[in-house]
Amino acid sequence: QVQLQESGPGLVKPSGTLSLTCAVSGDSITSHRWWTWVRQPPGKGLEWIGEIYHSGSTNYNPSLKSRVTISVDKPRNQFSLRLTSVTAADTAVYYCANPSEMALLWWGQGILVTVSS
Amino acid sequence: EIVLTQSPGTLSLSPGETATLSCRASQSVSNNYLAWYQQKPGQAPRLLIYGASSRATGIPDRFSGSGSGTDFSLTISRLEPEDFAVYYCQQYDSSPLYSFGQGTKLEIK
Numbered sequence: 001q002v003q004l005q006e007s008g009p010g011l012v013k014p015s016g017t018l019s020l021t022c023a024v025s026g027d028s029i030t031s032h033r034w035w036t037w038v039r040q041p042p043g044k045g046l047e048w049i050g051e052i053y054h055s056g057s058t059n060y061n062p063s064l065k066s067r068v069t070i071s072v073d074k075p076r077n078q079f080s081l082r083l084t085s086v087t088a089a090d091t092a093v094y095y096c097a098n099p100s101e102m103a104l105l106w107w108g109q110g111i112l113v114t115v116s117s
Numbered sequence: 118e119i120v121l122t123q124s125p126g127t128l129s130l131s132p133g134e135t136a137t138l139s140c141r142a143s144q145s146v147s148n149n150y151l152a153w154y155q156q157k158p159g160q161a162p163r164l165l166i167y168g169a170s171s172r173a174t175g176i177p178d179r180f181s182g183s184g185s186g187t188d189f190s191l192t193i194s195r196l197e198p199e200d201f202a203v204y205y206c207q208q209y210d211s212s213p214l215y216s217f218g219q220g221t222k223l224e225i226k
Contacts (some may be wrong), residue, residue: 062212095161103207109161
């Protein structure tokens with residue numbers, strides 16, 4: 001069973017950079033899996049941000065691609081999200097997740113990130 | 118980009134009844150890569166169904182998924198109090214890889 005735990009600042013200033021980390025346990029990040037980020041604005045639906053394979057290959061949501069970077073840290077068994085030029089519209093609960101059979105099976109508990117001055 | 122539309126927006130039912138939730142895609146979903154999730158307040162989504170009709174591990178058989186192409190449904194039989202939540206459908210395609218419906222809220226009548 002894969003366990004995921006998000007961490008990072010809960011408050012980011014407008015125009016700043018949002019940086020989050022997802023620690024993976026119960027599995028090696030070098031297993032044959034893609035590692036994913038999803039977000040959910042308060043009271044709204046889910047939005048897929050992007051994913052990374054342990055080789056470093058990435059796929060991003062076109063709506064966020066210009067601002068998003070996902071990276072992997074194999075020695076620490078974790079992966080990270082970086083979102084630049086944030087606005088209030090980026091306020092959301094950010095989840096890391098892990099897919100199986102083209103669906104998102106394992107989820108972290110989520111972390112609320114608020115963009116505000 | 119495939120757009121998923123869920124209906125109804127809110128469904129009011131009583132425990133013991135059967136719920137039928139719909140998810141319609143703007144174009145055919147590849148290989149029926151359609152999943153359903155349950156989300157309760159303050160919790161992460163939980164995968165219920167993948168591949169349109171396969172139950173995830175540990176999901177009661179009261180939950181069933183069906184459909185193909187552009188029309189999919191999630192049926193919850195014999196509603197239990199813990200089933201009242203928001204449900205999302207999700208498809209896997211080329212770009213973006215994952216997209217979600219807007220959700221259906223299942224509330225107690």
